[in-house]
Amino acid sequence: MSGLALFFIAPLVFMFVSSLKPSGQVMSDSNSVRALLPVGDISLDNYSAVFDRVPVGQFLFNSVLITVFIVVGGLFVNSMAGFALSRLEWRGRGLVFGIIIATLIVPFETIAVPLVYWVSMLPTLVMEGGVLKYDFGWLNSYHVQIVPFIANAFAVFLFTQYFSTIPKSLDEAARIDGASWFMIYRKLIVPLSGPAFATVAILTFLPAWNQYLWPLMTVQKEELRPVMIGMQYFFQLNPEWGEVMAYTSMITIPVLVVFLAFQRAFVSSIAATGVKG
Template sequence: MFVSSLKPDNQIFGDLSSLAAFLPIGNISLDNYAAVFDRVPAARFLINSIGVSAVTVILGIFVNSLAAFALSRMRVPAKGLILTLIIATLIIPFETLALPLLWWVNQLPNFSVGPEGFSYLKGWLDTYQVQIIPFVANAFSVYLFYQYFDSIPKELDEAARVDGAGWFRIYRTVILPLSGPAIATVAILTFLPAWNSYLWPLMSVQSEELRPVMIGVQYFFQLNVSWGEVMAYCSLITLPVVALFIAFQRSFVNSIASTGVKG
């Protein structure tokens, strides 16, 4: 993909029958990358996706870890049943929820600030929050945090309680600092679906200035298809994912390894 993004279309198809397709040889240039920014507002799409994905990750870590902390460390009635129901939601495909969810978010109140002050609008369609809020809570993230928190000795909670710490302080100062691998894993697993989201933004976002990067792919297939530009755009939108994985790779691997040992 990256090598093809450096070549013109005629060379891409000419190299397909040989190993030259994998080598940066021939007429190599960055013209396709320059053409990407001329054809679509790629910079705006990248900023939108980075913002939406980052906020989803931050809120997701906070909300899901809080839920897992309550189930793991506190005395919650019917804890097993609640956790089972949360995990059971994983079997429901998003496609079955998309239309009901679209109807519900269109009923929610939306407030905007303008020159005349606050104004009330009905519906979250065509907003940033419609791309974030429905995907903050995640059953798999709750389960992963629960499993990790459950492996931390509860004697630490008792020691903190003796020092006068409340539940939230225990969560903030004792549990979270010990849960780096779980946080890194949830961050990656939350970021990927948010970054790769296509169906939901296609249904709920109409304004071009609010669209994420995946919607931008369809722009290249509306008129004459330039495969070099398609490869260049796909290379650009892959870089943040690769960078995130490299940044959290050690914690991600440690989380998988420790889960295997504890299991």
């Protein structure tokens, strides 16, 4: 297990260590174990150079804003869908659930271009001369990076499976006491499903934070772009690999923090969703 852990940790160690070295030293050390050791000309110059090359603060703000809205909105929408599919009895429930699962086999790249067309035709509100007016097109906006990713088929599947493990006798007792279905969801199911919510939060956070193709296609304004688009700023002419490693280190830290904060709930949820009944 320790050897396997080292195998997966090695790229991260290489990234963080290389971010402290000049580009020339990164290349020269790459053929030896020195690539994983903080030796040689060590400094934080690459990190300061990153801020000179790209608007890191704006990119980080955009990614945090987009990711928070996707995660929070996704937890609510997908958990409500999972509740309806697992706890309520209604005609066509199996068909709807099957269609949702079937969408998992469709790669996002196959629907990206049609989706760009549709979002470019959606109505929106714009401010002109202090007056709100209707216009068309969601391109170059925050909501075009948020709304299409709130509903998630895998999150609905995970919530449905986890909610199915909770005894339905609790619902019957709550209904007898006069509770509505939404009250059962809010006061009974949600408090009992912390691991599932933590898992979906992580699995939603990762793709939301790592978005590259979609904002590249829909956002041309620099002040609205997320952190991953900033990577292309470093590959013009001759890449400075020390700065590249510094930038990737900066945008990787939030991912590690989120995973470490929720790893216990993540593991317990994966174990629970694998057991039915």
